[in-house]
């Protein structure tokens with residue numbers, strides 16, 4: 001009885017996984033949070049001189065080498081980021097996110113990332129642990145599979161390589 005019930009549960013989970021794989025195949029969501037639209041001119045001594053457009057272009061090109069499309073979203077608004085994350089549930093295979101300042105404040109973004117049940121790679125250009133104390137904690141790190149910080153724009157490329165190998 002217990003065995004049969006257990007097998008039933010397993011079958012449902014296996015179906016759910018198959019469905020997700022079919023629907024989400026070969027697209028990654030790239031999310032950048034507030035103020036990252038200013039990359040290139042914003043505190044280049046901390047964040048480098050690479051623009052967000054450059055990052056989106058290199059992430060897209062690298063993902064394409066592995067047969068993945070990229071949907072790139074940047075917003076300065078928490079709710080818009082939550083909406084973009086939720087929308088990925090049905091058509092993306094993984095999420096690369098630099099939540100920027102919302103890393104340190106947003107339970108809503110962390111909850112959205114948990115809800116979509118996709119592998120998450122969290123990126124920070126700077127090493128947040130060498131900076132002010134309020135940047136040391138990220139709500140997103142608790143729900144991300146991998147976290148990379150301090151590698152500059154290359155961090156996004158490491159995240160792509162991680163996710164394409166993972167999904």
Ligand code: DQA
Pocket residue numbers: 034035036098099100101102103123124125126127128135
């Ligand atoms: C950042 C680090 C955050 O503390 C900061 O608020 C950002 C960018 C980074 O990429 O290093 O906006 O996420």
